[in-house]
Amino acid sequence: MIDASERAAMEETLRAAIAGADGNAKLDEVLHQLGWLELLAAEPADAIEIVFGALGATGGAATALDDVLVSALGREPGADIAVLLPRFGSWDPPGRIDANAILAQSLATARAATASEVLVACGTASEPWLLAIPMPVAEVRAVRGIDPDAGYHELRVEGSAAGAIRLDPAAWQSAIALGRRAVAHQMAGASRAMLALARGHALERVQFGRPIARFQAVRHRLADALVAVEALEATLTAAREEPTPDTAALAKAAAGRTARTVAAHCQQVLAGIGFTAEHPFHRFLKRTMALEGLFGSADAIVLDVGKRLLAARNVPTLIEL
Amino acid sequence: MQDSRSATPLAGYRAELHRWLDAHSAELAPRYSPPGTLDDHIAQMQRVKRLLFEAGWMQFGWPERVGGRGGSPMLRTELGAALAGRDLTDPGLFSLIEVLAPTLIDFAPEGLAAEVVPRLLSGAELWCQGFSEPDSGSDLASLRCRAVPEGDAGTASTWVINGQKVWTSLAQYSDRCVLLARTGPADSKHRGITAFFVDMDTPGISVAPLEMINGEHEFAEVFFDDVAVPAERMLGELNGGWAVAMSILPYERSSCFWQRIAYLYRRLQKLVEVAPDDDRTAEAVGNAFLQLHALRARSRATQHRLAAGGTLGAETSIDKVLVATAEQTTYDAARRVLSGIVEMDDSVAGELWRSEYLYSRAATIYGGTLEVQRNIIARRLLELGSDE
Numbered sequence: 233m234i235d236a237s238e239r240a241a242m243e244e245t246l247r248a249a250i251a252g253a254d255g256n257a258k259l260d261e262v263l264h265q266l267g268w269l270e271l272l273a274a275e276p277a278d279a280i281e282i283v284f285g286a287l288g289a290t291g292g293a294a295t296a297l298d299d300v301l302v303s304a305l306g307r308e309p310g311a312d313i314a315v316l317l318p319r320f321g322s323w324d325p326p327g328r329i330d331a332n333a334i335l336a337q338s339l340a341t342a343r344a345a346t347a348s349e350v351l352v353a354c355g356t357a358s359e360p361w362l363l364a365i366p367m368p369v370a371e372v373r374a375v376r377g378i379d380p381d382a383g384y385h386e387l388r389v390e391g392s393a394a395g396a397i398r399l400d401p402a403a404w405q406s407a408i409a410l411g412r413r414a415v416a417h418q419m420a421g422a423s424r425a426m427l428a429l430a431r432g433h434a435l436e437r438v439q440f441g442r443p444i445a446r447f448q449a450v451r452h453r454l455a456d457a458l459v460a461v462e463a464l465e466a467t468l469t470a471a472r473e474e475p476t477p478d479t480a481a482l483a484k485a486a487a488g489r490t491a492r493t494v495a496a497h498c499q500q501v502l503a504g505i506g507f508t509a510e511h512p513f514h515r516f517l518k519r520t521m522a523l524e525g526l527f528g529s530a531d532a533i534v535l536d537v538g539k540r541l542l543a544a545r546n547v548p549t550l551i552e553l
Numbered sequence: 554m555q556d557s558r559s560a561t562p563l564a565g566y567r568a569e570l571h572r573w574l575d576a577h578s579a580e581l582a583p584r585y586s587p588p589g590t591l592d593d594h595i596a597q598m599q600r601v602k603r604l605l606f607e608a609g610w611m612q613f614g615w616p617e618r619v620g621g622r623g624g625s626p627m628l629r630t631e632l633g634a635a636l637a638g639r640d641l642t643d644p645g646l647f648s649l650i651e652v653l654a655p656t657l658i659d660f661a662p663e664g665l666a667a668e669v670v671p672r673l674l675s676g677a678e679l680w681c682q683g684f685s686e687p688d689s690g691s692d693l694a695s696l697r698c699r700a701v702p703e704g705d706a707g708t709a710s711t712w713v714i715n716g717q718k719v720w721t722s723l724a725q726y727s728d729r730c731v732l733l734a735r736t737g738p739a740d741s742k743h744r745g746i747t748a749f750f751v752d753m754d755t756p757g758i759s760v761a762p763l764e765m766i767n768g769e770h771e772f773a774e775v776f777f778d779d780v781a782v783p784a785e786r787m788l789g790e791l792n793g794g795w796a797v798a799m800s801i802l803p804y805e806r807s808s809c810f811w812q813r814i815a816y817l818y819r820r821l822q823k824l825v826e827v828a829p830d831d832d833r834t835a836e837a838v839g840n841a842f843l844q845l846h847a848l849r850a851r852s853r854a855t856q857h858r859l860a861a862g863g864t865l866g867a868e869t870s871i872d873k874v875l876v877a878t879a880e881q882t883t884y885d886a887a888r889r890v891l892s893g894i895v896e897m898d899d900s901v902a903g904e905l906w907r908s909e910y911l912y913s914r915a916a917t918i919y920g921g922t923l924e925v926q927r928n929i930i931a932r933r934l935l936e937l938g939s940d941e
Binding site: 434445451455462464466482485530534538539547549550551552 | 836931
């Protein structure tokens with residue numbers, strides 16, 4: 233584990249580098265130069281926390297999520313290998329596999345446009361298969377969506393299943409868990425950024441002869457936003473200290489709930505200026521809206537968790553003192 | 554899903570404690586048939602405390618100079634949580650120890666704490682906390698119950714107390730009261746308050762239990778009419794009562810919360826045991842579970858910070874908001890999922906859910922309202938400046 237001062241220095245370097253990087257491809261290069269892959273190999277929990285937290289806080293977009301998933305799936309990560317993400321809102325393997333054919337259509341990061349191969353998980357969560365497909369594949373299309381700056385792509389792969397190998401379901405589960413933690417860290421960083429913007433605005437914006445930060449209605453919205461952010465961060469710490477699929481799932485669900493709460497309060501406090509394209513708020517709002525669909529929305533995860541509690545008729549305490 | 558199995562420093566203690574509780578479950582089990590009256594619950598709690606004290610468990614986590622066995626305060630948190638998780642005591646009543654004993658340990662004159670704290674821990678006595686007044690709820694520093702010295706304040710051997718307290722938990726059962734009284738000028742606010750340790754059988758004290766929204770009489774009004782208290786029962790400095798009151802916060806916001814959380818997990822467990830298996834239920838249950846998990850994660854971090862020697866302050870207002878909202882969410886889930894259980898069910902289970910549902914509405918009020926917590930978060934944590 234990296235100590236606090238080393239970590240603070242890394243975070244600062246990273247944030248400065250992200251702010252200075254011109255475009256997504258450059259940002260990947262910056263991460264590479266800063267030793268992201270080495271850190272991911274040596275200290276994955278720190279690496280994910282620091283890098284995705286910084287991406288969230290700065291609004292930077294990189295393809296580091298591919299590296300997290302590739303390494304969790306047992307392959308050597310690098311700029312040349314991308315991953316087909318589960319479909320938006322889902323955490324099942326994105327591909328179908330029947331007899332000797334596979335069919336997959338789902339999201340990927342910007343790396344899909346440049347990588348030389350893409351990892352495609354197929355089948356079901358309880359019986360997953362993994363196939364490495366050389367690029368170019370049939371169709372790669374940039375997705376604008378609500379967050380065009382994030383660089384999402386859609387891939388469609390149809391072809392032979394030759395070369396598919398059985399994947400341990402636990403490996404798929406832990407890849408999803410790490411992906412969830414990475415995205416949840418990014419959403420936590422973005423949520424803090426939204427709160428900082430709204431706080432600054434509340435202190436500066438004068439109406440009725442005083443800064444709007446003096447109005448209790450405004451203060452309480454920002455207080456509730458902070459409560460949500462800190463609760464999310466607590467679930468992320470729990471997911472790190474007790475790394476199981478369940479703690480990661482709950483961290484991702486908390487991230488979805490928190491981002492919604494924070495965005496709603498902060499947008500209301502930012503009022504008119506937050507509704508403009510010139511103010512940075514909208515980038516964080518849109519970023520978190522897209523991220524909420526990766527590896528399952530809060531609502532979907534909560535429903536799934538609830539179903540499993542009911543099936544087991546048991547409520548476990550996932551962490552102890 | 555499975556409970557956490559990781560080996561923490563407390564894991565050994567916890568395992569041994571649960572083995573003991575398993576082995577003595579028959580002895581510890583309530584003697585009344587549920588739901589039981591408040592009298593039953595108090596008798597059960599004092600009996601359980603006595604059994605635990607005799608076996609040495611109650612003393613873990615308390616300093617040796619008051620008869621404890623030392624060790625981290627988290628040991629007693631584990632004990633309270635284990636009892637709550639087994640429905641052996643009401644965590645709200647049991648965890649009152651956490652807001653009373655530390656006050657004596659930190660502020661009582663030498664000898665007094667060593668004499669009385671073991672009596673509280675062993676179930677020989679019950680104590681109450683006389684803080685709130687009819688006109689001083691959220692604004693506690695405006696309290697008016699007065700303590701006047703017989704003679705000069707510096708040398709008086711007796712203080713005479715007049716006034717009224719309200720929301721005093723278990724006053725009608727209590728042997729002693731940790732009382733806050735005005736000793737400075739009427740407008741001295743938090744600078745003119747002093748704490749006293751008052752025997753409840755002192756002449757001039759009368760107690761009037763209040764019937765709550767759920768039919769219970771947990772709280773009471775306490776009237777002080779020329780009540781004479783010896784000067785050596787002053788806790789802390791003259792006019793230093795605010796520091797005494799604030800010193801409770803770290804315990805209230807750590808150990809008490811963890812016990813409450815254990816109890817809420819137990820309630821959610823009870824709910825999933827009988828809830829219908831459909832998506833609407835799954836959503837309500839999953840949502841409560843998410844909130845409880847986030848709260849537990851937050852509370853865990855808070856307690857580790859405290860155990861590592863950190864001081865707890867305004868940031869625990871976040872814990873307070875989370876515990877209050879998670880509690881209400883849990884009971885809202887029960888009401889939604891078990892249709893009619895709160896409103897129309899006269900079975901034992903119905904009585905329990907109804908009583909606890911109604912009680913849970915106070916979670917956003919007692920211990921500092923949610924509005925007060927948000928004010929603290931805004932001013933101290935977000936540094937939004939004064940709101941005036």
